[in-house]
Amino acid sequence: MPNEPAPMLLWSPSVELKQQSNMQHYMTWLAETRGLHFTTYDELWRWSVDEIEAFWASIWEYTAILSSTPYTAVLSSHTMPGARWFAGAKLNYAEHIFRRATTSHPAAIFQAEGRPLTEVSWAELEAQVTGVAATLRELGVRAGDRVVGYIPNIPQALVAFLAAASLGAVWSSCSPDFGSPSVIDRFQQIEPKVLIAVDGYRYGGKAHERLGAVREIHAALPTLEATILVPYLDPAATGDDLEGRVLPWATASAAPGTLQFEHVAFDHPLWVLYSSGTTGLPKPIVQSQGGILIQHLKELTLHLDLKPGDRFFWFTTTGWMMWNLLVGGLLTGSTIALYDGSPGYPDMGVLWKYVEEAGITFFGTSAGYITALMKSDVHPGAEYDLHMLVGMGSTGSPLPPEGFEWVYANVKADLWLASISGGTDVCGCFVGGTPLLPVYSGEIQGRMLGVNAQAFDTDGNSVTGVMGELVITEPMPSMPIYFWNDPDGRRYRESYFEVYPGLWRHGDWIVLNEHGGVVIYGRSDSTINRQGVRMGTSEIYRAVEAIPEVLDSLVIDLEGLGGASYMPLFVVLRDGVSLDKALEQRIKTAIKTALSPRHVPDEIFAIPDVPRTLSGKKLEVPVKKILMGAPVERAANPDSLKNPELLPFFVELAQRLKAR
Structure with a gap:
């Protein structure tokens, strides 16, 4: 990770926002009911992970979870996997949705391509x-x-x-x-x-x-x-x-x-989500009624600050866990906003028109969408009435600093941008937003309450200020209760607990900095490692995709191939642009300047599109396996891909590399 200047302060919560936030209300409630006095978010987070049972018991009481029988213990043990939450409790997720029923505002609003805005x-x-x-x-x-x-x-x-x-x-x-x-x-x-x-x-x-x-x-x-x-x-x-x-x-x-x-x-299954399924059958991840209920109440109430009457929108499909989180907005009494259609049809302003017409107060989307907006001519703040919009969320992949800065320059200067990161695996977040903290360019605000997220170095030590593996050291209620058809738990253990036995290794490279901010640098199993210097792929993408002619990119490091390191870069160019020598040199110079000479790619290829999973994630690891010589059917399941027709190009390239 190269030395970088101090991050730019983009936004700070007003005194009024802090005082009116659910997070501050919760802290006041802790003082009044528990005698616990916290003056900073960091103090609150530290207590929430040091006293994990007390923290989750307080969330149960603060959010007034309904149970027909009392729980006998908050947490059976801290062992992962196998921790059991709130044993003895009996409840129903849907009941907690309908206790918010009201005539003062709709449950949902909906719009689709070619259809008028409607209310439910x-x-x-x-x-x-x-x-x-x-x-x-x-x-x-x-x-x-x-x-x-x-x-x-x-x-x-x-x-x-x-x-x-x-x-x-x-x-x-x-x-x-x-x-x-x-x-x-x-x-x-x-x-x-x-x-x-x-x-x-x-x-x-x-x-x-x-x-x-x-x-x-x-x-x-x-x-x-x-x-x-x-x-x-x-x-x-x-x-x-x-x-x-x-x-x-x-x-x-x-x-x-x-x-x-x-x-x-409490641990009765609520739903089954799936891993991307890029290799083999998708893993059927089972999460519980109670675990999801309490996790989403915590995240949406405290970390996204949703209140009754808010209008909560996340652009998603039913195949992405963000749909499940969006539905959870009903738990807070918010109106949820549903949208079905392309975010780019009839133009890139279509979702902003929806935000204006529906009076959205919190708009969640993907980092990829924000990056696409940066390449478009849309200026939402100037073209649409966004006076109701107070917050914006970003997830799916790391949002580069330029993405943060574009939002504040082109959407709204007084906007809380809550970048979040977690996973389908927990249907929630490890790190994300809080209304009590400032927003710095390129940084997630902090670690979520009750989530003991650490960065581990190669020796398994927790580190600050340097890149490490994202590791969760204490159980979370929304962790899978099991994988379907995994009776002995082998697939579950292999997925998260083999590298650090008893600890959840998520597979992301992160930096936890001195003031509590978090930067995600991409998947650790697709990390660039050039001459011993590790680099998250997101840093390469940030440098490359800042070039106006480049719409998207994919980088693969094939360390060890033929006894030498080889790193190709694949770029998607604007219509009418060709990858000539001048553009190649500009791309290499951008990487050399932003990162280092050792991270300049060995070759650059123009491709029609970046291969992605159906949920939109770049296919870094499967493409790496193909280029290393793995048969395509073992490297990637075409049925799990958005654009499987791209794979033959990488198979042919692998053959050419082998012949060199």
């Missing part, structure tokens, strides 16, 4: 959840059974999930832009009883019919009792040609009944 009242949401829950019950769905959705980010997805959760059933979803093989790889592992699917969707101004994919998915899932079809693309779609029992959404959501909540154990 709490009464409408409850009526539809009641109907779908009654239908699921009639189909034989009981606590522990699986209900799956092949469905976009639309109100019906929200309804279906809450109906399943109310019964104690286990939810899992894939976005309909996933091809049927990817969906089958995921759903087949968990043997669902009911499939809820759409006939198609619109994206980028084009219609995408999906009944053929639904037919293939249905045929591959012999445990299905029925499919509930949402006629989303074509209102007249019936699914009559689908095999098995097919129910129309209108019928399923209007079934008579009363909304009931099945109380289940």
Whole structure:
């Protein structure tokens, strides 16, 4: 990691914001009810990880979690994996959603390509959840059974999930832009009883019919009792040609009944999320009703400062964990904002128009989207009325300092930018925002309460100010209770606990600095290591993608190939731009100037697109494996990729490298 100047201070919370924040209210509550007095966020964080049981017990009480039976212990042991939280408690996630029902503001707002902005009242949401829950019950769905959705980010997805959760059933979803093989790889592992699917969707101004994919998915899932079809693309779609029992959404959501909540154990499964599945079958990650409930109450209430009546939006699909977090906004009494469609159609201003028209107060997105905005001619603050917007979130990949600075220059100067980082693995964050701390360019504000995140050097020592492995040294309630079909826990242990036994190694390179800020430098298993100097890939991307002609990039370090280090760089260029000698030299000079001469790539290749997973992550490790000679079917599962047609280029390049 090169020496860098001190980060630029971009924003500080006002005295009024601090005083009115949920975090400050929580600190005052701790003083009044526990006699605990903290004057800084760092003091509060330190207590939350030193006294982890006391901290999570306080969150339980502060957020008034409902349980039909008392818990006998906050934490059975600190052993990972295997820690058990709040044993004895019985609760229901969906019940905590509906206790926020009100007539003062809607439960959700929704917009999609070619559709007007609509609102979903709490009464409408409850009526539809009641109907779908009654239908699921009639189909034989009981606590522990699986209900799956092949469905976009639309109100019906929200309804279906809450109906399943109310019964104690286990939810899992894939976005309909996933091809049927990817969906089958995921759903087949968990043997669902009911499939809820759409006939198609619109994206980028084009219609995408999906009944053929639904037919293939249905045929591959012999445990299905029925499919509930949402006629989303074509209102007249019936699914009559689908095999098995097919129910129309209108019928399923209007079934008579009363909304009931099945109380289940704290560690009863709530949903199954999936690893990206770039190699082998995606890992089915199971998280609990209680673990997700208390984790999301903490994150959304304290760290994103959501309050009743706020309008919370994260641009996501149902195939990304941020959809699950977005739904959790209802736990705080906020109105959640759903959007289905392309963020670039009809132009890059479409989401900002939605923010303006819907009165969004907190807008979450990906770092990749912000980077794309930087390459566009959109200036949201000048072109749209953003007076309601007080916060913005960024995640998915490291946001470079230029991204931070662009937001403050082009969106809003008085805006809280909460960059966060965590993972599908915990459906939450390890590090992220807090309304009590300033925002510095390129830095995440701090470590989350109750998360003992450390940076470990190669000897396993906790370090400050230098790059290290992100390690979590204490259990978190939302850590997986298990992986599906992993009876002895082997896949679970291998995924997180082999490098540092008993400690969670997440696989990111981070720096924890002296004032508590955090910088993520990319995945540790794709780290650049040139002549013994480690470098996160994000630093290369930051330098390369600052060049106007470069839209995207991918860097791979093949240390040891043929006895020597070899580092190719792949760039995606603007239309009409060619990779000539002059541009190559500008790219190399930018890297040499920003980083060091040793990090200049050996070769630069122009490619049509960067290979990515369906959830948008750059395919660094699988491409590295291909270039090292691994067969493509062992390096990457094409069905888990957004653009598998790019892989043959890297296979051919690997053959050329081998022949040298």
